[in-house]
Structure formats: C-alpha cells, structure tokens
Amino acid sequence: MREEEAVFEALRAQLREAATALADGPDALEGILLGIVDDVDRAVREPLEIFPVCHHSPASAIAMARRLREKRPKVVYLELCEDMAPLLSELRNCRLPVAVQAFASEVKGFPADWAPLSVVAPITEASAEYQAIAYALDTPGVELVLVDRSSDHVFQWQAGGSPEGRSADPEAPEAPSETPPAEEDAALHGDAVGVEIGDLRPRFAELEEHLLRHGRVRHWSEWWHQYVELPLGDSDHDTYRQVMLLIGSLFRRLAPGDAERVRVDEDRERYMWTRMRDHLAASGTDPADCLYVCGAFHAASRVEEFGVEGAATFEISPPSASVWQHGLIPSSHSAIEAQFGLTAGSVSIAATQWAKNLKRTRVQPFRLEGQVGAKKPAKTAKAAVSLPPAVPGVADVASDKLSGFLRRAPVLDPLDEAELLGWSVEIVRAARRNGYLASTADAIAVFETSILLAGLRDRARPTPYDFQDAAITCVEKDSVPGRRDVRRIVEIMMGGDRIGQVGYEALPPLARDVHDRLAPLNLKLQQRGVQRALLDMAASPELARCSDVLWMLRHLLPWGAARAIMGERRLGEQPIQESWDLALGTHQRELIELGYEGVTIEQVLEQRLRRRAYDAQATTADVLKAVEDATLYLRSRRLADELGTRALEVLATERSVDGAPEVLRRVRRLLAYYRTSEPVLPPWIESFVKTGYAHYCTLLPTAFGDEDATVRQVAAMLGFLFSMESLALSLGCDRTQLELAFAQSHPKEPAKVALRWAAQVQLGQLSRAELRSLCDDLLGNPLVVPAYPRYLSGFLHALEPVPQLADFVVEAVSNAFARLPDPVLLPWLPTLISTLRADGSDLAPLLIREAGRIFPGRLAALDAWVPPWLEPPAVVEARPTAGAGAGAALLAAYPATCDAVADLLGYEGSWEAAAPAASGAVLTARHPDTAVALEALLAGP
Incomplete structure (x- = not known):
C-alpha cells in the first residue's frame, strides 16, 4: 500500500473496533464511520488543494490567512456566483460588512410572481472568503476565479417552481433563528435568496438536538463556538483541514434523504468542478499552484466529476433571458443572522473572537488596499504583496491529525477574571443607560453566576453565551423597562450590530x-x-x-x-x-x-408609471393616478398624454363602478389644472369626458339596482355626469342618454332612492316642494321611520352631484329632530351619527357650513328664530321681487356706473324710460281667481 493511502489506516482500524463494540457487527456503522474517513482521505489526496471553510468563522479566516502566506497560490477558486466577479474590486470602497447583490427586475423564463429576483452574498472581514479576495486582488500575478453557479442558475434550480421555493436556498439552514434580531437593520438584505460559502449546520434535526443536549448548550451557534471555533482557532493547517472535512462529511452523510435538495447540492459540485477543469485546461495552470475555497459540506463530495481527473459529463444549462444587474448593498451582522437563521448576536461574537485570534496567533490578515473603515496596521499593503518565500513541500503529504484530535480531551481555557470582570461592570453600566435599576451588587452577581453556569456546562472559562444568560438572570429579572432587553444589550456590548456602507465610488x-x-x-x-x-x-x-x-x-x-x-x-x-x-x-x-432599473430617477419613475398603467389589473383610477404623477413629478406632457390615452382605453373596457369616486376626484383635478395652465384641453381628456359620459349613462340603471354597488359609487357616477355635462354636450354628447338612464333606474335601497330623488331635482323632473312632501311622508309613516337615517345617507351623498341641496339636507335633519318623539328619536340617534360618520365624512364640512349659515349665531336668538322652510310662501316670494326692485332702483340712480360696468362686460344698449308695471308673478299671486279664469279662456272650449 502506498504511503498516502495508509495515512488514515490506523483511524479506520479504531473506527472498526468502535463499530464492533457499539453495534452487532462492523457492518452496521461502516457506511457512516468508515465512509467519513474515506471522504476525508479522498479530499486530502486531491492534487488541487481543497480548503474547507465555514461562513463567518474566525477560525476559518485565521487558517485561510495563514495558508495563503504559506502556499502563495497563483489561482484561487472561490465558491461564489461566477457573475459577481466584476464587483469584488469595489469592496475596497466600502465599509464592511457589505453584500454583493445580483438583481433582476425584468423576469423572463421564471414565474412572473417571483419578480424581482435578488441574490446576495454577504462578506465580513472575519470571513475566509474576504481573506482570499483581498489576497488575490492585491497580489500581482494571482487570479481569482469564481466557480459557483450563476445567479440565474440559482433560480433555475429552485424546486417546485413556486415563490415559496425560491426562499429556501440549498445553502440556507432549515431551523430558524432562536432569537430574531430586534433592530430594523435585519431587513437590509430585503427578500433575497442568500448564497453562503461554507454553511455548516446539521440538516438532521435529531443530530443537532443530540449535540446540543450533550454539549449543554442552547443553540447551534453556541455549540459551534465552544466545540469547533475555540479548538481550531490556533490549530495547524492539517488539523484544521481534516477536522473541517470530517464535519462536512458527517453532516452530509447524516442529512435526511431529500432527493431534490441532494440533487441541487450535487449539481453545484458538478458545476464547480466543471468550471475549474475548464479553467485549468484553458490556462495551463498546474493544479498544485491552485487553491479551491469552498464550504466544508461541498468539500467532502462524492460526485463523479470530483477532482481534476473527474468525469467531464456535466452539461451547464444556458441562462434565461432575464436581465441581471449587479451591485454592492450595505449589510449588517443582524441582517446576516436574520437571513441565514443564525442566533442573534452570533456574528458580532464571531467578530470579537476574530480580533482575539489575531492578537493571540499574531497572524497578519489580508485587507484590500484602501479598505474603507478598516484599521490600517503598519505595512499592511506591502505585506499583501511582498510575501515571505514559499517553503517547499509544505503540506504536500498530509499526516493523520484526526486520531489525535478526536482522542484529545477538550482544552479548558483558564478563567480570565479581568475580562469577565470588565464584562460585568460594562453590562451594569449599559443597563443603567437603558432604564434598569442595576447596581454594583448586580455586577458581582453576574460575575459569580457566569462562573457557576460555565461550571455546570463543563467549562472553566465562561463564554459570551454563559455571560449573557447570567446577565439576563441577575439584571433583567422579570421586567424590561426600556426598548432593549438585556439579551440585546449584551449583543451590543460584545461588538454591536456592525452596519456596512457602500462608498460613493462603488x-x-x-x-x-x-x-x-x-x-x-x-x-x-x-x-x-x-x-x-x-x-x-x-x-x-x-x-x-x-x-x-x-x-x-x-x-x-x-x-x-x-x-x-x-x-x-x-x-x-x-x-x-x-x-x-x-x-x-x-x-x-x-x-x-x-440603480438596477435605470440611469436616472426620472427614467425609473417613467418606467414604473408605464408599468402601473399597462398592468393587466390596472383600473381607470390607477392609470389616472399615473397621469397625475407624471405631471406632478416629471412635468412630462408627452408621458401624460400617452398614459391618458391608456386611461381612455381602460375606461371603455370596465364593466363595474368600483373606481367611480376615485375617477371623479382625479378627473376634476386634472381638468382644473389643464384649464388654468393650458390654452386648450388635451385631446385625450376631451375624449375621456365624452366616453365617460356615455359609459356612466349606460351603467347607471344597473348601478342603481345592483346591491354590490354602494351609494357612494353611484353618487360619484352622478357627480361625473352632472359636473362634466356641459363639456360633454359641447363635444357632441346627447342629454337624452342621461334622461333615458334615469327612466330605466328603479332603485329599492333607501339610500339610492333618496339619491335618485335628489338627481331628479337637478334634472328638473322633481321640484323641491315635491321632494319636501316625500320626506314629510317618510317621517309620518311609523314603518319607515327606522330606515330614515338611510334616506339621509342618500341625501348626504347627493351633495356630491347636487351640492345646491345642502340647505335641504339641513332641513331634512332638522325636521326629524323636531317631529320625532323622544322614544323614537333617542334609539335612532346613534344610528344617525354612525351613518353620517361612516358615509359622509368628506361631505360633512359642506353640511356644517350650510347649517351655520341657516341657524342663528347666538343662543338668545334661537327662541324667536323661524326656519326658512317654515316661513309663509308670500313672504318668501316677495323677497326676490323686492330685491330686484331695489337693484333696478340702484342702477337707475347711478347710470354712469351702470354704463361703465356694461362696457366692461361688452354689452351695448341705451337707457329707455318705461312706466313701472307690476310683475306678472306678483299680479298672479294677488288675483288668483282672475288668473284661473284667464287660463281657462286661453285654453278654449
């Protein structure tokens, strides 16, 4: 057996013995325990060095910085969306943390309800990917290649084709954050799909629960900090690499069998290895001079395309027709925690741990030259370029570090009393600023409780999570006096929610x-x-x-x-x-x-107004609002005319009156504007008035009888017809349309009946005396009295189309209060008030103004006051005659003034002396019998 193949043979033998002791035989656990070792062995023996990382892990960042200075790779392959590469150089103009974003507002090839599409990749200084980016961009001769799927493929590979599917990125953890961030900055990423490098969290719920229970911690972030972050913070390269590969393989093999999620994971790995082999073939780079930075979950891959000698059978699908824009957006610790389901405060604690690791290990990190907001240590830029000479053969043949690491007991860091005492004093000071009645005794209690909790959890040194629990117990007690609870105060004290900023140049x-x-x-x-x-x-x-x-x-x-x-x-x-x-x-x-939607805000606003106007669900009111906005904000007559023509098209296709009040309000406003600012009305608004007149005449009978059409909507239709009537008739409309519409309208609802009576008064089909008689009949009918408030609601809405009936509405309300007995009036009064408040809030000022004009202004005059509608008819009719006579006498007394006014108004004429004669109306009133006889004589036999 070759030497590199025998590296983990001792570990395999130990695991076989463990499997035999824990199960019925070695075959029971062989697929898991020995398979994990095989995954680690396979990744370690790969000629192209694989560097597994965990996102926002200080240990990964320290190991990355150390390895880059040792190996000095010429090519860095990074697990990040390949279309985000052009933006990475702009990171130096930003204050971290920021996020690289791909954004598509024009969606083609995806469901329309997915729009807009957004993918973000957050970057912090305490992350391994930032160290790799800074090294590659500021070191001459080094090439940075992004090899992960493009932003378009992120959505192409979403499962189910549903909007819900796009929020469940394969890299996002399943479990939500146990403590959601309290600040609004958690929404900095918006509704975006996240792309993480090296997310490490068990996808097997039972495994995570087992680790948390036996680790005596509350959540995953605390377990990772205690059992991975701290042990690997100052470990050597081989140990770090093998442990991370082991964790990635373990979580992968114990993941639930979600076929769709497994497919996406493996397709990503095939995609990345395909891109790396293509680049190696095109550039001729030696794999030994390259470094592949990826998540530990993907480093332990078992796909056929794995490695530089893997199969080249994966075909990458072409991108969709969606137009993608790229940029940098601000991020924050809480935004990262909220998007990826991390525990609140975990990223801030990681940033603090990163600073501690730098001091302890004295590793010099990489920072982009000119990085905004970063502390500039001495000779940072030179260190990034003038690296120490490479050591030949470093880590060429890895040794077995896992056996010793797994058998070694956890190193218990000694208690740092000065650090814990500083935390205790600071939390009391911060609590006082937030309204807590904290004292020195509370600081002592927090100190001792932190040590006690750490001891109960088999830790000699309290972690920030132990201190947080102790502070909540000793300071917060049972109440939160201010906006922040103690948990949030501790998070701020441990580093706070650092918020990034994109510089002007970026x-x-x-x-x-x-x-x-x-x-x-x-x-x-x-x-x-x-x-x-x-x-x-x-x-x-x-x-x-x-x-x-x-x-x-x-x-x-x-x-x-x-x-x-x-x-x-x-x-x-x-x-x-x-x-x-x-x-x-x-x-x-x-x-x-x-900025992804246009070059100027005028262009973006114009695009949005057009999109709103031409939307399939746009109503006439929506399009008229777009016309008004185009005139208000853009002062564009061209766009307003185009959108106005669109409003005319939408109006002609509408078959309901739901938007009639809004249409009336906006058309009146636009007409008033054009009449005062333009020499002639735009053609579109003339056509709109003409079409609207015919349109609402056609819908009027249906609206009167439709139960779904409210009285406010019908009143708005009548308001359009009456207020636009003169203009519509001048444009060629026929008033017969309106008369026929009223002849066909037969409402049954009391409010609409009253509204129709008021409209008939406006048309001359009903006199005020007849209308007054109808109201008297309503008040005199005990069966109709309970519905009288609904009739009043109709009269109140009639003030929209017929505002001159305001005095009659005041009369109707006053008669009700005067004639109804208290047993009837008092139960009816709440209904009247609620009806007026609900249905006539915008018309109530007109009613109140008219009441103020009719009723006496002083309480003393109320006893002798007689309502105008109760005055004798002769007195009422004599007033106009007396007024006319006084006016004629005034004109005759000042002929020069009268002539001047006539010339000013353009009238010509001369003064003629005429004998005073009694008015025909006055004579008829004085001699009614003679008038009747004369009428009969003229009528003939």
Whole structure:
C-alpha cells in the first residue's frame, strides 16, 4: 500500500473496533464511520488543494490567512456566483460588512410572481472568503476565479417552481433563528435568496438536538463556538483541514434523504468542478499552484466529476433571458443572522473572537488596499504583496491529525477574571443607560453566576453565551423597562450590530447622480439616521431642483427615506418653502436597487408609471393616478398624454363602478389644472369626458339596482355626469342618454332612492316642494321611520352631484329632530351619527357650513328664530321681487356706473324710460281667481 493511502489506516482500524463494540457487527456503522474517513482521505489526496471553510468563522479566516502566506497560490477558486466577479474590486470602497447583490427586475423564463429576483452574498472581514479576495486582488500575478453557479442558475434550480421555493436556498439552514434580531437593520438584505460559502449546520434535526443536549448548550451557534471555533482557532493547517472535512462529511452523510435538495447540492459540485477543469485546461495552470475555497459540506463530495481527473459529463444549462444587474448593498451582522437563521448576536461574537485570534496567533490578515473603515496596521499593503518565500513541500503529504484530535480531551481555557470582570461592570453600566435599576451588587452577581453556569456546562472559562444568560438572570429579572432587553444589550456590548456602507465610488450611476443633485443641501447623505433639510425656494431658487429630486425619491423609496414635514406638491402650484426628513443612508440598499432599473430617477419613475398603467389589473383610477404623477413629478406632457390615452382605453373596457369616486376626484383635478395652465384641453381628456359620459349613462340603471354597488359609487357616477355635462354636450354628447338612464333606474335601497330623488331635482323632473312632501311622508309613516337615517345617507351623498341641496339636507335633519318623539328619536340617534360618520365624512364640512349659515349665531336668538322652510310662501316670494326692485332702483340712480360696468362686460344698449308695471308673478299671486279664469279662456272650449 502506498504511503498516502495508509495515512488514515490506523483511524479506520479504531473506527472498526468502535463499530464492533457499539453495534452487532462492523457492518452496521461502516457506511457512516468508515465512509467519513474515506471522504476525508479522498479530499486530502486531491492534487488541487481543497480548503474547507465555514461562513463567518474566525477560525476559518485565521487558517485561510495563514495558508495563503504559506502556499502563495497563483489561482484561487472561490465558491461564489461566477457573475459577481466584476464587483469584488469595489469592496475596497466600502465599509464592511457589505453584500454583493445580483438583481433582476425584468423576469423572463421564471414565474412572473417571483419578480424581482435578488441574490446576495454577504462578506465580513472575519470571513475566509474576504481573506482570499483581498489576497488575490492585491497580489500581482494571482487570479481569482469564481466557480459557483450563476445567479440565474440559482433560480433555475429552485424546486417546485413556486415563490415559496425560491426562499429556501440549498445553502440556507432549515431551523430558524432562536432569537430574531430586534433592530430594523435585519431587513437590509430585503427578500433575497442568500448564497453562503461554507454553511455548516446539521440538516438532521435529531443530530443537532443530540449535540446540543450533550454539549449543554442552547443553540447551534453556541455549540459551534465552544466545540469547533475555540479548538481550531490556533490549530495547524492539517488539523484544521481534516477536522473541517470530517464535519462536512458527517453532516452530509447524516442529512435526511431529500432527493431534490441532494440533487441541487450535487449539481453545484458538478458545476464547480466543471468550471475549474475548464479553467485549468484553458490556462495551463498546474493544479498544485491552485487553491479551491469552498464550504466544508461541498468539500467532502462524492460526485463523479470530483477532482481534476473527474468525469467531464456535466452539461451547464444556458441562462434565461432575464436581465441581471449587479451591485454592492450595505449589510449588517443582524441582517446576516436574520437571513441565514443564525442566533442573534452570533456574528458580532464571531467578530470579537476574530480580533482575539489575531492578537493571540499574531497572524497578519489580508485587507484590500484602501479598505474603507478598516484599521490600517503598519505595512499592511506591502505585506499583501511582498510575501515571505514559499517553503517547499509544505503540506504536500498530509499526516493523520484526526486520531489525535478526536482522542484529545477538550482544552479548558483558564478563567480570565479581568475580562469577565470588565464584562460585568460594562453590562451594569449599559443597563443603567437603558432604564434598569442595576447596581454594583448586580455586577458581582453576574460575575459569580457566569462562573457557576460555565461550571455546570463543563467549562472553566465562561463564554459570551454563559455571560449573557447570567446577565439576563441577575439584571433583567422579570421586567424590561426600556426598548432593549438585556439579551440585546449584551449583543451590543460584545461588538454591536456592525452596519456596512457602500462608498460613493462603488454606487451605481443613479445613486451617485442623486447624491450630486442633492449636494446643495449640504447634508451628509451617506450617514445613517434622520437628517433635517430646510428648503427656501424663494431665497434660493436653485433648491427647487433639489425639491424635484426629493419628491421623486419620496414616490420611489419606502416610507421614511424621504419624508416631507412641511410642504406639499399639487397640480398647478409652485412650492415656496419645504422641510424634509432624509434617511438615505439608512435606506441605501433601496437607493442602490433603483440603480438596477435605470440611469436616472426620472427614467425609473417613467418606467414604473408605464408599468402601473399597462398592468393587466390596472383600473381607470390607477392609470389616472399615473397621469397625475407624471405631471406632478416629471412635468412630462408627452408621458401624460400617452398614459391618458391608456386611461381612455381602460375606461371603455370596465364593466363595474368600483373606481367611480376615485375617477371623479382625479378627473376634476386634472381638468382644473389643464384649464388654468393650458390654452386648450388635451385631446385625450376631451375624449375621456365624452366616453365617460356615455359609459356612466349606460351603467347607471344597473348601478342603481345592483346591491354590490354602494351609494357612494353611484353618487360619484352622478357627480361625473352632472359636473362634466356641459363639456360633454359641447363635444357632441346627447342629454337624452342621461334622461333615458334615469327612466330605466328603479332603485329599492333607501339610500339610492333618496339619491335618485335628489338627481331628479337637478334634472328638473322633481321640484323641491315635491321632494319636501316625500320626506314629510317618510317621517309620518311609523314603518319607515327606522330606515330614515338611510334616506339621509342618500341625501348626504347627493351633495356630491347636487351640492345646491345642502340647505335641504339641513332641513331634512332638522325636521326629524323636531317631529320625532323622544322614544323614537333617542334609539335612532346613534344610528344617525354612525351613518353620517361612516358615509359622509368628506361631505360633512359642506353640511356644517350650510347649517351655520341657516341657524342663528347666538343662543338668545334661537327662541324667536323661524326656519326658512317654515316661513309663509308670500313672504318668501316677495323677497326676490323686492330685491330686484331695489337693484333696478340702484342702477337707475347711478347710470354712469351702470354704463361703465356694461362696457366692461361688452354689452351695448341705451337707457329707455318705461312706466313701472307690476310683475306678472306678483299680479298672479294677488288675483288668483282672475288668473284661473284667464287660463281657462286661453285654453278654449
């Protein structure tokens, strides 16, 4: 047997003996125990060195930095989506952590409800992949090759073809986080599919439960920190590599038999080995000069394509027609924990452990030259380029490190009293700042309890998780006085939720353009948090351009990114002063994703307005809103006319009146704007009024009888017909359509009946006296009185199409209060109030204003006040005559003024003396018998 084949023979013999002792025979566990050793042996003997890692593991990062300085590979193959390679050089312009993102808003080849597609790969300084990236980019002659499936293939390989399937990435752990992050920064990645390098977590629930129970820990992150992270933090390369391969093989062989998930895992491995062999063949690089960085789960692979001598039978499918955009977005520790189901605070603890490992091992890490936000140790850049000479034969033939590692008892780190005492004092200080009544006694209790808990869990040195449990027990007790609980305070104290930032140079053109155009505000827009911007356009007209940008951002970004405190934008109005709360640094991800949709925010807004207008589910109101937004924010007459024509098309196809109130409101606003700002109305709105008049006349009879059509919707239809009638008739519409529609309308619901009566008054088919008589009959019928509030609701909504009936509605309500007895009125009063509040909140101001005009202004005048509708008819009819006579006398007394007014209005004429004559109406009222006889005489026999 060759030497390299006999490396793990002793370990195999030990495992056979263990299998024989624990089971009925060696065959029972041979497939697992010996298969794990075979996987490790196979990966170790591969000519192309495989470096297994765990994502965000300080031990992996330390081992990676050490191995890169020893081996100095010429090619680094990295398990990361191959289409993300062009963006990695921009990491130096960012403050870590950040995430590389692939984004597709135009989805082709995938279900439409998957859109938008988003894939992110978060990167922190305490990660092995960042060490490999920094080494490759800053070391001359080194090539970095990304070999994992593309972002398009991530979605091509999703199972089931359902939106739910795309959120369950094969690299994402199954179990959710035990403690979800409390900060809103956990949503920095949005609804994206994550791609991790080296995710290591048991997919077999029983195995994880067994490890947690026997390890005396609460969750997986604590187990990994105690039993893997700390032992491997300062181990040699061979030990680290073999242990990681062992863990990856164990979790892989004990994973449940999910055929679809296994297929995706193996296809990824076939994909990566195919890409590496293709690159080796094309470049002629010696495999010994290469390093393959991948997750430990994929390092222990058993596919036929494994290795440089593997089979070349895997065919990579072509990408879909989706258009992918790439960029960098800010990330944070809590965002990584939330997306990948890690325990809250685990990434922050890993960052703290990374700093400790650097001090203890004195390994010099790799950092990108000019990295934003990173501490710059002396000669960092030179160290990345001028590496020490390579040692020949290092790790060429690996020895068996697993046997000793598995038989060695865990090393118990001695208690660091100074560190634990500092933690205890700091947690009390932080708790006081958050409202807890903590004292020095609590600090002592936390110190002693941490040691006690560590002892109960067979640890000599308390871990951060032991300290967290002790702090919760001793400080939080049974109440949380503030916004943060003690668990969150400990996480912040251990390193906090570090939030990354994408630098200006790494932003897409749209985001840079936004920052440039908002430069006159003199604000630090990259800074997180809310900043106040004051815009005085009267004193500084150049700020009007900033106002335009802010209003578009308010429309495009989520609430809170750009929030108007003072000022509003309306059609036909010019802003003078505005006040804004800006949080563009907090919402940097959303601003960057806008850059994937266009070069400028105007282009993105235009695309979104078109998308909204031409959506298959778009209503007429939706399209009219798009027209209004195009006019308000873009001031584009061309786009407004195009979308207006689309609104006309949608209106002609609608068969319901659900959006009638919104259509009426927006058409009125657009008409008022065009009439004051344009010499003539746009052709589309004239056609819209003409088509709408005929359309609502056709639907009116059906709406009156349809139980699903509300009285508010019918009132909006009548409001459109009555308010647009003059314009529609001038464009060629026929009023006979409206009259026929009313002749065919026979409502049964009380509110609609009252609404029809009011509309008939507007059309002249019903007089006010007849309407008053109908209401009196309702109040006089005991069977109808309980439904009288519903009639009032109809009259109230009638103020939309017939606002001149406001005084009559006041009369109807007043008569009800005057005539109904208390036993009837008091039970009916709550119904009346709720009806008016629910159905007439927007029309109530008109009703209140009219009531204020009719009723006396002082309480003392109420006793002698007589309602206008109860005054004698003769008095009512005499008032217009007296008013007309007074007006004529006034004009005759001042002829020069009358002539001047007539010339101003364009009237011509001369003064003629005429004998005063009694008005025909007055004579008829004075002599009714003569008027009847004269009428009979004129009628003939």
